[in-house]
Amino acid sequence: MNVRRSAAVLAAVAVLGAAAPAAADSSPSPTPQALPSALYGDTDPQYDGVWRQSLALLAQHAAGAEPPKAAVGWLTGQQCADGSFAPFRADPSAACDAKTMVDTNQTAAAVQALAALGGHDAVTEKAVGWLKSVQNKDGGWGYTAGGPSDTNSTSVVVGALAAVGEKPGEVRKGGKSPYDALLGLELPCTGEGAGAFAYQPEKDGSLTANADATAAGVLGALGKGLLVEPGKGDGAGSCVKATTPEQAAANGAAHLAGALAAKGYLLASTPGAEDQPDFGNTADAVVALAAQGDTAQAEKSYAWLEKNAGDWAAQSGPGAYAQLILASHATGADPRDFGGTDLVKQLQAAGPAAPGKTTEATEKAEDEKDSDSPFGVWWFVGVCLVAGIGIGFLISNRTKRQQP
Structure with a gap:
C-alpha cells in the first residue's frame, strides 16, 4: 500500500461517507514529543493510529517478539x-459520542492483534459484539457503520471473527454471511480482471478489478486474518465460476x-506513477498468495521485496515494517x-522502549492495563490537528477504484 498523505486520506474518508473534520486547522502538525510515548510511529495518528499500532503488535507477535506492555495498554x-x-x-x-469517528477496520485490526497476544478477552468480545451489530444485510461490512459493504472491510472483519474462534460463515444478517458479500464482489472469469475482487460496485453496478481489494478478498474468502501461515496448494490455477468462498x-x-x-511486483495506480511499484500492495499480495498455497509466486515476489522495499519501509514507518514482517512470516x-x-x-525502534527497559510510561501502563478497561490509559498530551501518513493493508488504497 502506498503512503497516503492528508489530502488522500481525507479524500478516502469522503468517498466512504465518513464525516471529515468540521473545519481545516492551520496549526502545525504535532511534534513527535506531543504524541503518546506508547504509540508506534511519529506521524499524526488521526486516521491510522489504532491500525498501525495493531499491525505493529501483530507483526512482533508473528516474529516471536513480546511487544512492550505500554504499547498494548495504549x-x-x-x-x-x-x-x-x-x-x-x-x-x-472521555466517553465516545456521536462525533467519535469509529470504524470497522480499526476495530477488526485491534481484535486480531489482541486476540493473537491473548489475555484480552473482555476487549475482544466487546469489539466483536459491536462488529456483529453493524453487519449489513448483504452479510458484509462497510468502513463505517451502515456504510455500503466493501471487500476490504468485510475481509478484515472476517479475520477478526476467525481470530476469536467464531465461524465467519455462521455470522449472518438478513440470512446472508460475509462470504455471500465477498462472492458478490468478485469479477466473473471472463473479460478484464477475471477472478479479481472489486472494492465496491461502481455506480452502474459494474465491478472493477482492484489489486488491493483482491489481496484482502483472498484472505477473507479463506476465512483468514492478517497473520497467516503458509498454505499448501498447487500454485495458481485457472479461473472457474465461484460458487464457494474457497x-x-x-x-x-x-x-x-x-x-x-511479469515483474514480481504490483504497480501503483496513483496519477503520474503508473510505472512505479506499489510495495505495500505487493507485500499484501505475497501474504494472500501464501495463504492460498501459491508459495512459488509468493516467494518470488518476497525476494523482490527484499531487494527493493528497504527504503520504502524506512520512509513509511512502523506500518510498512509490519507489513513486511507479516509477508516474511507467511513465506517462512x-x-x-x-x-x-x-x-x-527497525519496527521496535519506532515504538516504546524495548521489553526489559523501564520507563515512566511503561510503569504506568503496567499498573493500569490489567483491568482491560477501555479507559485505562492517560498519557495522551495533545489532540492531533491534521491528517498524517496512513498505511495499511486495508485503509490506504481505498480510492484505487481503477487498478487492474
Missing part, C-alpha cells in the same frame, strides 16, 4: 464503551499471481534478515 485504552475503536482518541478517559479465493489468487508474474522467511535488514529491530 491499544486497549482506545476502545469505546460500545466496543468499537476509532483511529485515535487523544483523551481516552473457489473465489483461488480465483483471486490466480489473478494476483498473473499480475505479479526470517524477518531479522530481510536483505540484510532486521525488520523486527
